[in-house]
Amino acid sequence: MKKTLDLKKSVYELIQEYPEVVQILSSVGFSEVENKVAQHTVAKVMTIPQGAAIKHIALGHVIRAFRKAGFAIEGREEVGFAGPEVAKNREERKAELKKMLLQLHDGIPLEQVRQAFIRSFSHVEAAEIMAAEQELIQEGTPIEEVQKLCDLHSALFHDAAGQRVQNPEEVEQMLRNAYEETGHPLRTFKRENDVLRQAIVAVKEDLAKGTDAGASLGKMADLAIHYAKKGDLLYPLLAQKYGVTGPSKVMWTVDDEIRRDVRLLQRREFHEEIWREEVKTLVQRAEEMIYKEEHILFPICVRTFTQADWVQIYKDGEDYDPAFSLPAEVWAAATAGKAAVLPEGWEDGKIVMPGGSFTVRQLTAVLNTMPVEITFVDEEDVNRFFNEGPKVFKRPMAAIGRDVYSCHPPKIEAMVRMIISEFKAGRRDKVERWAERKGKPLFVTYFAVRDRDGKYLGTLETVQDMQFAKDHFAGRS
Template identity: 50%
Template sequence: MSKTIDFSRSVYELVTEYPELVDIMAELGFTEIKKPAMLHSVGKLMTIPKGAKIKNIPMEKVLMALIQHGFTLSGEMPATAMDEVPETVAAVAAEEAPVSRTEQLKAYLRRLGAGESLESVRADFVENFQDVEASEIMQAEQELMREGTPLAEVQKLCDIHSALFHGATREEKIANAEKEVMASVRRAKELAAQKDYGNKNERAAVLAAIPGHPLHTLTRENAVLSGWLTEAKAKLDAHEELGELFARIRELSVHYAKKGDLLYPLLKVKYEISGPSNVMWTVDDEIRDELAELSKLDAHTPAWEERLRAVLQRAEEMIYKENNILFPICSVNFSETEWHGIYRDSLDYADCLGVKAEVWPEAATPAAAAPASEGEIVMPGGHMTLEQLTALLNTIPLEISFVDADNYNRFFNEGPKVFKRPGMAIDRDVFSCHPPKIEPMVRSIIDDFRNDRRDSVPVWMQKNGRIFLVTYMAVRDKTRKYLGTVEIVQDMEFAKEHFAH
C-alpha cells in the first residue's frame, strides 16, 4: 500500500497516520516531535516545509529521507510551501527549551481560533493536562488578555478547563474534582510571596461552614442548583416538560449577580486577579441570557431542547469553577473586613435557589464610616464634599423639600420649581406655608408619619397642563425614629410622552 506524504497536511495528521514518522523526523533534527505536548499543540498547526524552515533543515535532506523510507510526496512542494510562517507558531516551535505549561495552554486556544473543533481540543487537553492547576488556567487567561487576545477567544479556554471535571464515569468526575480541589493556586509572581495558596481549599471550606458567611450562602445555592440541573436533565431524557423547574433554575441570575457585584470587582481591582471577572463574568451573562431567550419560545422543538441541554451543561460547569477556583481564590485574598462588607451588601439581594440567607452576627454591625478628606461630609454610603453634595441634590430631576421633626422647613434644593419654595421660608413652621384649606391635610399626613401609621402618601395632580406626582415620605433612622418629612415633586409628563409612542 502506497504511503503518501501530503505537505499541506499538519505534522500531527501525518504522524497519526504514519507513526514511524516520529523517529524519521527526529533523526532529521525535528526533536520537538517526540514531545507529546508539542505534537498535540503546535504540531496541529505546523507542516513539514514550515517546520524545516524554522529549524533551518534543508528540505532536500527531508525529501531524500522520506523517499528512502518508501514515502510518495504530494501536495505543496517545498518551493511554494516555504512562505511566511505564522509568527505565533514560529516563536513556539523554534524554542528548543521545554515549553512552559502556560504557553501550551495558550497553544490550545490558538487551535480553537484556527477553527479546530472544541471536542478535539478538549480531548488533547484532558490527555496532557489532567493535573493542571487552577492558577495555571488563570495565568494563561491573563497573559492572553494582556497580549490583546479578544475576550471571546479567552472564554473558550474557560470552556476547555471544564473538561477537567467531566470524566466518562461518576468516579472519574469525583476524582478529577478532588484533584483540582487539592491543587495549589498561586497568584501572579509579584503576589506569590505574599499569599499562601497551599491550603486554599481548606480555608474556603472553613468559611463555607460559617452560617451566614457569603461563601456559606453561595455554596448552598450551588448545591441546590446542582440538584435542579440533574433533575432537569432527567426530565429532558424522559421527554417531559420542565414546568416550574425551568423558572426555578433561572433564579441563578440572582446568584450570578451577587458574584458579579461583590466578588469579581474586588478580585480585579484590589488584587489584580482579572481572569474571573473578565472570563467567568461573561460566561455568567451568556448562561443567563440564553435561559431568558429560551423562556420566550413557546415551541419546545428538538432544537430548543438541544440549546437547553447545552446551557444547563454550562451552568453545571460554572458550579465546578466557582467551588474549585473562584471561592478558594477569594478565601485566600479577601480580608475579614472585606467579607463583612460583602455580607452586608449581599443583604440587598433577594433569596434565590431555595436558599434563605442566614444571619452572620459577627458581620451584622455596620461598618465604620469611610475615611474622609478634610472638608468632606461623611455618610454610611461614602463621603463627598459640600460642593459635590449640593450639586448632586440640584442635579436630581426632582423638587425636594425637607421638614424636620419639629415641623420646620430645613432644606429646599435649588433650581426652577413648579411649586415655588422661597428661601425666606427656611426655618419657618411648615404649616404657615400652606393655605388654610390645605393645612388640615398637611397636618394629618405629618401626624400619621410621626405616629408611624403611614410611610408615604402619593398625590397625582395636573398643573399648567402637565401631570405631576407629589410624594410625601416619612424620613426615619434605622430604629424607625421619626426625623422629618420629605416632599418630592416629579414631572411625569415624560412618562406619558414615552408610552404614547
C-alpha cells in the same frame, strides 16, 4: 550565613524564616504583607510568584530587590506537575495556553484540545491557571479568545480519570470552614449551587425521557440572582482591589450568556427538537460553571479576601432576593459588627455617609439633577432644604429656617399638620397625592424620614411632573 529565598515556599514560611521579607516585599508593592492578619491567612497559601501575578508586579523586579538585600534565589523555574510532558514553568504554561487557543481557532476539535489541557494542567493549582489567563489578557489576547479557555477548564470536570484542578490543602480547608459556617457568603453561594444542581438533574431527566423540560428549566431561573451576586460582589472586588481580572473578564461574560439563554429558552413557545438541543447545551454550560466556581473562583476568593471583605459581601448580599427560595442565614461574624458606628461626618473636604461620600459641589449637583422638586423639613418642623431649579411649587430661599406651617395658606396648613403629626406618631410613613398645575399632572409624595433606629428626623416632600408618563402611554394607545 547565606540567605536563600525559595520561591516554592509560601510567603508565610519565608517570613518565619527571614522576618526582613516583610519590608522587602512591602518596598516593591506588596504593602498588604505588613498586615499581621494577612500574614497568617493569605500569606500561608500564597507564593511570591503567585502574588506577583495577582498584583501585576514583575517577578524580576521582586527578585532583584531580594538579591540586592543579599538573598540567593531558588525555585524560580521549578513547579510540580503531573508528568514529563507538561509545562514546567509559568512561561511554558502560558505558551501552552496560547498554543491551545490557536488550535481552537484553527478548527481543531474541542475534545482533542481538552485532552492536551488535561495533560498540562490537571495538577496545576487553580490560581496558576487564572494567572496565566490574566497574563494573556494583559498582553492583548482578545477576551473572546481567552473565554474559550473556560471550555478547557470544563475538561477537568468531564475527565473520566477523575483528575481535577488542584488547590493546596490549606485552601481546601479554608473552603470547608466557610461552607460549614452558617451564613458565610461562600456557604450561601454553595447552597445555591446545590439547589441548582438538583434543577439541572431534573432537566436532564426530562430530556432523557423525552418529556417536556419546560417546567424543570423554570426551576433554573434563579441562577440569574446567583450570577448577579457574583457579578456585583465578587468579580469587581477581585479585579479592583486585588488585581485579579481573569474572572471578571472571562467568567462574567459566560454568566451573562447562560443567564440570557435561560431567559430566551423559557420564553420559547414551541419545545421542538432544536429547543431540546439548546437546553441540553445550556444545562451543560451551567453545570460546568458550578464546577468553575467551586474549584477555581471560590478558592481564589477564599485565599484572597479579608474577613472585612467577607463581612461587606454579606451585608451587601442582604439587598438581593433569596435565590431558589432558600431561607436566608444569619452570619454571626457579620451581625456582631452591626453595632459599629457607620461612617459619617466630614473628611478631606467630603461629606462621608454609610453609602459613600460626596464633595458639597457633587452633592448639590446630584440633588439638582434629580427630576423632582425636593423639600426637607426637620424634626422641629423647620424648612431646612430645597433643591435648586425651576419649580411648579415655588420655594423662596428666604423660607429656609422658617416654620413650615407659616409657608402655607390656612386650608393647606391643616393638611400639612395632619401629615407631619401622623409621621411623628409612627402611624404612617408615606402620603401620596395627585395634583394638576397649568394642565400638567403632578405626583406629590410626602415621606417620613427616619434613621436606622426608626427615630423621626423630618419630612421629605417630592414633586414630580408626570407629563412624560402621560405622553408615553397616550402614544402607546
